[in-house]
Amino acid sequence: MSVTTAPPEAATSEPPPSVPLAPTAGAGSASAASRGPSVAVACDAESDVCKVIRDELIRQLRSSSFPDAKSGNPDIALTVNINPVSDRIRPGAAPVMLHTISVELNGRSGRTAVPMPAPRVFEFDPVFGRPQLQQTAQSVAADAIEALRGFAARQ
Numbered sequence: 001m002s003v004t005t006a007p008p009e010a011a012t013s014e015p016p017p018s019v020p021l022a023p024t025a026g027a028g029s030a031s032a033a034s035r036g037p038s039v040a041v042a043c044d045a046e047s048d049v050c051k052v053i054r055d056e057l058i059r060q061l062r063s064s065s066f067p068d069a070k071s072g073n074p075d076i077a078l079t080v081n082i083n084p085v086s087d088r089i090r091p092g093a094a095p096v097m098l099h100t101i102s103v104e105l106n107g108r109s110g111r112t113a114v115p116m117p118a119p120r121v122f123e124f125d126p127v128f129g130r131p132q133l134q135q136t137a138q139s140v141a142a143d144a145i146e147a148l149r150g151f152a153a154r155q
Helices: 007-014 029-034 048-061 130-155
Strands: 037-042 074-092 097-107 112-114 120-124
Touching: 037 048, 048 074, 048 097, 048 130, 074 130, 097 130, 112 130, 120 130
Parallel strands: 037 074
Antiparallel strands: 074 097, 097 112, 097 120
């Protein structure tokens, strides 16, 4: 499968919130054909980890031409499930609490399950581990985009 990447300046800029993400009624068929299916992303629980992953998914969906379906009937509903696996304290001069978390993505298109990547398990320090959390979110989102592209190509 061929993947086209946007120029660096396009990949880092997000559209302002007022810009519609779905095609308008007057949009040409060429524009609509280049877009992926609309995707709604939700978290299964209110947590900072889920919010970081959800926000990264939405950012990458937008930059990959998948319209964000905030309301209405999305073509695909994607749910981010965050499950704590364990907590441990790393001993040292300044003990650090490490959380081990599993991130699982579930996708549905109507009654059809959308295949998603295997759950990702990672460990991070909620105080000092923000860069690792962001890196994991980017990786999870990139894998999800590939899964969505594969699903859309088979439809």
